[in-house]
Amino acid sequence: MxxxxxxxxxxxxxxxxxxxxxxxxxxxxxxxxxxxxxxxxxxxxxxxxxxxxxxxxxxxxxxxxxxxxxxxxxxxxxxxxxxxxxxxxxxxxxxxxxxxxxxxxxxxxxxxxxxxNKDRTINKLATVSARQFSLEEVNRFSGGRSDVGRLAANFAGVSAPDDSRNDIVIRGNSPTGLLWRLEGIPIPSPNHYSTLGTTGGPVSALNTNMLRNSDFLTSAFPAEYGNALGGVFDLGFRKGNIDNYEYTAQVGAFTGVEAMAEGPLGNKQGSFLVAARYSLVGLLGVGAGGTSATPNYSDISFNIDFGTGKFGNLSVFGILGNSDIEFLGDDIDEDDLFSAEDENAFVESGFGVIGLNHRLNIGSKSYLKTIASVSTSTNTFESDRFINKDTPQERIIRYTEADDTQSRFTFSTLFNSKLSNKITLRTGVLYENFNIESVLRDREEQPDNNNDGDPDLFTFRDTDERFGLWQPYIQGQFRLTKKLTLNAGLHAQYTNLNYQFVLEPRTALSYKIAPKHSLNFGFGIHHQQAPLPLLFLNEEINGELVQSNIELDFTRSAHYVLGYDVRIAKGWRGKVEVYYQDIDNAAVEAFPSSYSSLTEGTDFVFDNDRVSLTNDGTGYNQGLEITVEKFFSDGYYGLLTTSLFESKYEGSDGIERNTPFNNGYVFNLLAGREFAIGREKQNVLFFDTRVTFAGGRYFTPVDLEASQQAGYEVLQEDIAFSQQYDDYFRWDLKFGIKINSTKKKLSHQFYVDFQNVTNQENVFVRRYNRLTNNVDQVNQIGFFPDVGYRLQF
Missing domain, CATH: 2.60.40.1120 (Carboxypeptidase-like, regulatory domain)
Structure with a gap:
């Protein structure tokens, strides 16, 4: 018995x-x-x-x-x-x-x-050039490194042919035109090793296991989004499990070593969710991502929900991250992506955001949501250059030093009300108070006025500036008929840095031609502040250092989008969009030149000699995008995206040129298959692959003779961005297994992600090498296997 x-x-x-x-x-x-x-x-x-x-x-x-x-x-x-x-x-x-x-x-x-409709956004007021993405997609796609930035590179209209950084080029716009939002508030670049004014970096500080389904917008944004020209990442943290305690342990080549815990909190359906990571390559003491130096980075993320009471729902969220790396010239290879053999460089960066989120339901049809947060982004860079290295006269001098801190206090409040099943209104205001402390001293391309035998260490930036940015808005959704929906709104933007005020109308129409067919149209005026590294540059005038760019106006862009969506079959959809963006008020030099602020954002740093700029630059982006998607069903999925586009600009010389982001075309093909295995079919064997073709970036050729005479790189700016790198190609292949325990609440996942399977030598840059005294080509990262394991219980 x-x-x-x-x-x-x-x-x-x-x-x-x-x-x-x-x-x-x-x-x-x-x-x-x-x-x-x-x-x-x-x-x-x-x-x-x-x-x-x-x-x-x-x-x-x-x-x-x-x-x-x-x-x-x-x-x-x-x-x-x-x-x-x-x-x-x-x-x-x-x-x-x-x-x-x-x-x-x-x-x-x-x-x-x-x-x-997985392609529909979380934000109900986003009609065109927008889609929703999920945690499952971020972790599923091969080559993605669990990075939402690299995930977005698979979507139509996005170009990211740079394996060393996760910068997002949207429809030919500079990556600096991207807005990052978390829980409804703007945040600094959420990346390790990020620098002032940039929006990308080598490694993401966003833990994808923390994210809920979120939105990615590429044009004609709704009225609640501002201070962006190119695109919006509208991210949100998920809540922890309100019933049970759950734990995750994970390790991966890029994501690092991770631990996560979540569970119920209190008796009002509250919860906590917290996760911490540390770089695996840092623990192992090896280089990664295109350098032989060892990157160290770590981050912690949390979302604590105190539940809902009579005073509403209150939660606290945040991310804290830091990173550092040392490039020592004696240990650096000549093809290193980020450093040189004749210098020692030391990099430290930090990123943090902590916010308080309160929501109060007002009746059954309205709510008031208020968020207050503080955030910071820091970066220090110091480089010491060897002079006459490996000779009896060898010496070392401090060549570059930068210390940047961007802090901001953000307050956002919005009121959302459903007036009827046909009308929804939303109004609110966003206020950001910035504090910029920035110091940049450099000897590059400087004269030797003090006759000590070395270029002078010139102070390009030395500022401690505070200013505010206000963004009120109102928008609504109007379901005019069963087939026709109008989203319309007005956004305003004001800064007390130089007292600019602008109004931005936004509108979008969606017309359902038939049950499986719809047409969409979007229009919007968008403005963005000039990049902070340019605004606070010093110019020496009559022996004094003056910030001659501080009065630069917002750059302006008008977006026009026309789209067609079709449900091809069950589980299949197709989408076509054509767009045009007309850009003006870009910053250019006061004398005839090829420079424009629209070309910034291709690297960690900005030009530091562009002063006395004016808002006379123009540009445009236009293109066609095609998406064919098979949503995951019957054990497989597929995604094909094609983008054909043109990105042009004019500097103060009035000559139309390619922007560096004018790749011309991007083609992505992704597919995946799952097989249920095991006696009870409880386990899963999965395969995913991705193939990417893209046109090469345009670049300005080096004037070799002038560079050899000067001892530093001199570009032929009269023919700026006239040459193009070879086309980009990459094939990634990922496979793994998910195992569900037969005895307890426990699951395992193991994967191997072979990135750049063919070891394709895609061009990273062609640059003047002061050691070889020649123009050398440096290639991007070759074949790299990313191995990962996840345990959930």
């Missing part, structure tokens, strides 16, 4: 071990308030299971078989949604939050059943 009892218990344990949990929250998409009593059904099981949401919109489905499942969410008077490919494992609860849209003609007993 005892033996039979033991056998029965083991069998029950085995059966229970093959199940997981699906949970989440159901909201009204327009009012963003909970829908109590909504129905959630688990469809692809022998006996369909259904549950309903509680008063706060939460639901839980237990004993769900592992693997990819399908759920349907419905609520009387709302369009129901069918969601496929909910990944259920034994190691972690699957969280699926859903927003339902009220039917246009509200009939009490009618529920329309529509498939989920």
């Amino acid at each position: 005892n033996k039979l009892t033991v056998l029965f218990v083991l069998c029950c344990s085995f059966c229970m071990a093959q199940t997981g949990i699906i949970k989440g929250r159901i909201l009204d998409k327009q009012s963003e308030t909970p829908l109590p009593g909504a129905t959630i059904e688990l469809l692809n099981t022998e006996s369909p299971v259904g549950v309903t949401t509680d008063m706060n919109g939460y639901y839980t489905i237990e004993n769900v078989p592992v693997g990819r499942q399908i759920i349907r969410v419905s609520y009387i008077g709302f369009e129901s949604i069918t969601i496929p490919n909910v990944v259920v494992t034994t190691g972690k609860d699957a969280v699926v939050n859903v927003s339902l849209e009220e039917v246009f003609d509200q009939l009490d007993a009618v529920v329309l059943d529509t498939p989920t």
Whole structure:
């Protein structure tokens, strides 16, 4: 009898071990308030299971078989949604939050059943040139290094043919035109080794395991977004598990060594979520990412939700990161991407943001959301140059020193109200108070006025400046008919740095031609402040250092977009967009030259000799984008994106030139396949691959004779960006296995990501080498295997 009892218990344990949990929250998409009593059904099981949401919109489905499942969410008077490919494992609860849209003609007993639109944004007011991306996509795609910036490079309109950095070039715009937002507020570049004014870096400080589904916008943004010309990453942290404690341990070549914990907090459906990482290459003491030097970086992220009480919902979120690396000339190879053999360089950087998020529901149709945060971004760079290296006359001098700190206090408040099932209004204001402390001294290209035998150490920046930026806005969604929806708004921008004020109308139309076909149009005026490293440059005038760029106006861009969407078949969609961007007020030199601020952003630093600039520069971007996507179903997915575009600018000499970002074309093909394996089909074997073709970047050729005479690189600026690097090609291949435990709440995942499988020698740069006294070509990162392991329990 005892033996039979033991056998029965083991069998029950085995059966229970093959199940997981699906949970989440159901909201009204327009009012963003909970829908109590909504129905959630688990469809692809022998006996369909259904549950309903509680008063706060939460639901839980237990004993769900592992693997990819399908759920349907419905609520009387709302369009129901069918969601496929909910990944259920034994190691972690699957969280699926859903927003339902009220039917246009509200009939009490009618529920329309529509498939989920993964390409639709979280922000209901974003109509064109925008898409949603998920944590599952970031971790699934090969070559992505669990980096949202590199994930975006797979989308139409995005070009990123630089393996050493995750800069995002959107429709030919400089990467400096990108806006990063976290939990609704602008943040500095969330990357390790970032520098003042840049938006990318070699390694992301964003832990993708912390992210919820988020939005990526590439043009004609809604009115709540400002101070950006190129694109918006609108990110959000997910909440921790409100019912159970869960843990994750992970290791990867680029993401590093990681530990994460989450669980319930208090008795008001609060939770905590915290994760910390440290670089694996730093622990091993090896180089990575195109250098033989050892990069050290670490970060910690958290989101603490105190639950909902009578005074609303309160949460605290944040990221803290730091990084450092030492380039010692004796240990540097001649083809190092970031350093030289005749100098020692020391780099330190830091990034941090801490915010307080409060939301108060006002009735059942409105809410007030307020966020206050502080953030900082720091970078120091020191380089010592060897003079007459490896000779009896060898000596070393301080050649460059930079110390930049950008701190800001941000306050944002918005009021959202669903006036009816046809009209939703949102209004708010964003205020940012900046404090910029920046020092830059450099000997590069400087004369020897003090006759000590070395170029003078000139102070290009030395500022401690405070200024404010205000951005009020109002916008609305108007469902004019069942087929026609209008999103329109007005954004304003004012800075007290030089007392500029601008108004920016935004509008977008979506017309549903047929159930599977729709047309979209978007228009918007957008402004962005001149890059901070340019604004605070010094110019020596009559023996005094003067910030001659401080009065630069906002750069202006008008965006026009026309798009067509089609549901090709079940699980397939196609999208075509054409766009034009007209840019003016760019910063150019006061005398005829090829320079424009539109060409900045190709490196860690900005030009430091561009002073007395004026706002007379112009430019344009135009192109065609095609997307064909097979959403994950039947065990596989596919994504094909093609971008054909042109990016041009004019400096003060009035000559039209290519921008350095005018690659001309980008082609991406991604595909993946999963196979259920094991006796109970509880485990998964997966394969993913990506192929990228892109035109090479344009560059300004080196004047070799002038460089040899000067001892530093001199470019032929009269023919700026007239030559193009060879086309870019890269093939990545990833495979791995997911194992669900048969005995406990535990899952494993192991993968190998072969990046640049063919070891293609893509060009990084052609630059003057002062040691070889020649123009040398340096190639990007070759074949690199990224290996990772994840444990969830």
